[in-house]
Amino acid sequence: MIDTSLPPSLWADTATPAEDHPALDGDADTDIAIVGGGFTGLSAALHLTARGVKPVVLEAAEAGWGASGRNGGQVIPGLKYDPRELERMFGAETGGRMADAAGRAADLVFDLVAEHAIDCDAVQTGWIQPAHAKAHLKDVHARVEDWQRRGAPVDLLDREQTAALVGTDVYAGGWIDRRAGTVQPLSYARGLARAAASNGATIHARTNVTGLTRAGDRWRLETPKGAVTARAVLLATNGYTDGLWPGLRKTVIPLYSMQIATRPLSENLRRSILPEGQAASDTYRLLTYFRTDAAGRLLIGGRGPFKDRPSSADAAPLRKAMHSLFPQLGDIELDFRWAGRVAVTTDHLPHLHELAPNLYAGLGYNGRGVAMATLMGRFLAELATGVDPKDVPFPMTRPKQIPLHFLRRPMLMAMVQAYRLRDRLDRI
Ligand SMILES: Cc1cc2nc3c(=O)[nH]c(=O)nc-3n(C[C@H](O)[C@H](O)[C@H](O)COP(=O)(O)OP(=O)(O)OC[C@H]3O[C@@H](n4cnc5c(N)ncnc54)[C@H](O)[C@@H]3O)c2cc1C
Structure with missing residues (x-):
């Protein structure tokens, strides 16, 4: 049983107030129900x-309680794979x-933020994605060329430019993607909730969905x-997916990511760390990500x-990583x-599924969900209102359960050790 009170965090402390969304009390009928807020x-x-x-x-805790209210707030476009790799994989x-x-x-x-x-x-x-080792600069060059060919506002950074923009000389170089930015993620989640509710959505917090069954040509959510x-149901439960739909939980591995935030930095320190306000996450397999917030605190996560x-x-x-950077x-x-x-996900891609007629799920953002989850929400809305899946840019995939999912923790620990070793070897 998950503790549904909002855990303490920088975001919980500084977010815009939550609107009250009363728990469901009684029965209701709707065209489209969404599980997960x-x-x-x-x-x-x-x-x-x-x-x-x-x-x-229907949200078990409150809007933004899950990863959405706890992440780094780095709004990063794109996927783990570069455009040319996606073309190779999918045609x-x-x-x-x-x-x-x-x-x-x-x-x-950023458009939704402005519009609402x-x-x-x-x-x-x-x-900024700084490269942790010279050997990775080749990939960085290819990535930048790839996006530039598509007209994206991205640039290569040499070692000195990276050091000046990030505030540390530990990186071998990097690149900057000017489409990206940052948000206070819990405020963003609450703002989406406010906008949806004022446009006619009903949000029930403290409402755990415990059963999902077919009732004639409709769905029934207990x-x-x-x-x-x-008529239709969207499952938007991602890393907090439980046993509501058999097997869905086993299509992703929930990893934990944690962050620390400092006191607001002095003016001098602020000028020396990310002075132009970019967010950053490096190219390590076990990556470190960091940014400053509106009050000038440094946040660092891993x-x-x-x-x-x-x-x-x-x-x-994390404290050690912060001091070495x-x-x-x-x-x-x-x-x-x-x-x-x-x-x-095992293929490092987000997944869009039609689990049964008029039952869709979108999940598995691999740590890049501020922008991608927002986009997948749009795709889910399109699918549930009859848009032909062929006109949705991401293909619908069959849910595949990860073999030996019950062994995920020991397997993850082994993977972490292997990644740590490979990250160390890269630097030799
Ligand atoms: C520490 C951390 C740092 C991150 N940093 C970044 C970052 O900087 N940039 C980035 O792009 N991404 C980042 N991510 C990833 C990003 O936060 C997620 O991909 C994104 O928030 C996923 O949104 P979601 O709505 O799919 O899932 P969630 O926000 O996790 O929401 C799922 C919701 O479903 C609800 N739920 C589950 N089961 C039920 C049920 N049976 N009934 C009712 N409700 C249910 C849960 O209560 C939860 O609120 C980070 C994630 C973490 C954890």
Whole structure:
């Protein structure tokens, strides 16, 4: 049983207030029901209202309680694979459409923020991917060329430019993607919820969906204090997917990522670390990501233990990483530490499924879900309102359960050790 109170975090402390979304109490009937109130579910709800539907969102805790209210707030376009790789994997047409759509995903976030006046400290200042080793610069060059060929505003950074923009000389170079930016993620989630609700969506917080069955040509969703019947259902539960739909949980591996945030930095420190306000995540297999927030705190994140509420001892490796990147921070105090689940897929791609007639799921953003979950929410809204799957840029895939899913923790630990070793070898 998951603790559904909002865990302490920088975002919980500084977010715009949540609107009250009462728990479902009684039965309801709707055209489209959405399970999960993170970016996927809330974006789906908002896009459905734009298509004339008044959906019902059922969320076990509160809007943004899951990964959406706990992430790094880095709004990064694109996928793990570069456009040319997607074209190789899916063919020129489908791969090209996927790359174009994913490349525009950050713009979708910033457009929604502007259109619905969402107060979430959104800035489109860009994202830097610094290369941890010279050997990775070849990939970085290819990536930049690939996106530039498509007209994307991206540039290579040499070692000196990277050091000046990031504030550390540990990286061999990198690239900047100017389509990207940052948001206060919990405020963004709450803003999506507010916009969806004011356009006609109904959101029920504290409403865990415990059963999903077919009732004639409709779906029936059981909750502790009532049931909802719907023509179509969207499952938007990602790393917090439970046993609601048999097997869906086993299509992703929930990893934990954790972050720490410092006190607001002094003016001098602010000028020396990410002085132009970009977000960054490096090319290590066990990557480190960092940014500053609106108050000038430095946030740094990376892999965490399997816990929603990490201890200060759990934060030690991140603190060490922070000091080796930015020794100028000295013994700065940390104000916050927190963690959440990242849903990872074995092919490193997000998945869009039709699980049964009029039952769709979108999940598995592999740590790149601020922009992608927002985009997948739009795709889910399109599919549920009759758009031909062929006209949705991402292909629908069959859900594949990951073999030996019950062994995921030991397997992950082994994978982490292997990645750590390979990351070390890269630097030799
Ligand atoms: C620490 C951390 C840092 C990250 N940093 C970044 C970043 O900087 N940039 C980036 O792009 N991505 C990042 N990510 C990934 C990103 O946060 C996620 O991909 C994205 O938020 C997923 O949104 P979602 O709506 O699909 O899932 P979630 O936000 O996890 O929402 C799922 C919701 O489903 C609800 N739910 C589950 N089961 C039920 C049920 N039976 N009934 C009712 N409700 C249910 C849960 O309560 C939860 O609120 C990070 C993730 C973490 C954890």
